[in-house]
Amino acid sequence: MTSKSPSASPEFSVREFFARFPNDDACLAHIMEVRFGGTRFVCASCGKESTHHKLAARRTYVCANCGHHVNPTANTILHDTRTPLVSWFYAMYLFCTTRHGVSGKELQRQLGVTYKTAYRIGQHIRDLMSKAQGFDALLAGHIELDEAYVGGRRSGGKRGRGAPGKTIVMGLAERNGRMKAVVIPNVKADTLREVVLKNVEKGATVSTDELYSYGLLTGDGFKHGRVKHGAKEYAYYNYRAGETFHVNTVEGFWKLFKASVRSTHIQISGKHMQRYLDEFTFRASNRGRVNGMFDLLVGAL
Ligand SMILES: [Zn+2]
Known part of the structure; x- marks a missing residue:
């Protein structure tokens, strides 16, 4: 295909x-x-x-x-x-x-x-x-965040989130704008917060899934909205904020990235993952x- x-x-x-x-x-x-x-x-x-x-x-x-x-x-x-x-x-x-x-x-x-x-x-x-790519520039406006698990064993082993050899990656996308993606060591609250502080302009609006607990970012001055993927909720409009919160842009990016890794690169080790992420976010941006x-x-x- x-x-x-x-x-x-x-x-x-x-x-x-x-x-x-x-x-x-x-x-x-x-x-x-x-x-x-x-x-x-x-x-x-x-x-x-x-x-x-x-x-x-x-x-x-x-x-x-x-x-x-x-x-x-x-x-x-x-x-x-x-x-x-x-x-x-x-x-x-x-x-x-x-x-x-x-x-x-x-x-x-x-x-x-x-x-x-x-x-x-x-x-x-x-x-x-x-x-x-100019990675030093902070993302601004409305930014979507979504994590993914990529690479790892293709067959024989257990598949999915906890599968051995998988690399955890975080994607950040401006609505209709630039994109970044970084390898992260874990999905602990401190790690997630650090990704946002390092890459997103203070005061920006941030859409995430339920991995980011409420209060994690609002204390730092971000406007934060979450979609509850666990409850099959994929977007919602917040009247007070005047914003529609969803992470569909980043989800689309991960879908393309994973399919591409499968079809062209077979396996990417954690060591080389950042290179490939930079390649794909450069094109997306x-x-x-x-x-x-x-x-x-x-x-x-
Ligand atoms: Zn000369």
């Missing part, structure tokens, strides 16, 4: 991608654009504003005035890579346009590299996604803006 190939985006199609980035020179020019604003800028060596020309067959630009070398990929993950820049760019494109994530196998097939190289490229791009996502990734290099 899940398609593993990237969906053609009306905003940035595969055809458009290859028209924009036909070769490594085009990728390099784009990195120059993002890092230096183009090829004409104040040279770090001679201090004069001058044009920089690309050296043939090298990933290097040269100052027309003094001959100073500029390597656009210096201090980035693209430096010293033998994989063509176009392959890296195309991998980033795939990560921006997919819905269910990109497995190592899929990257291997699309880029024509070894599985080891494909896996490494994938992990680097997930790191870029977490870097590009920037949904519908493939071009914007792609430029954020290049900017995070």
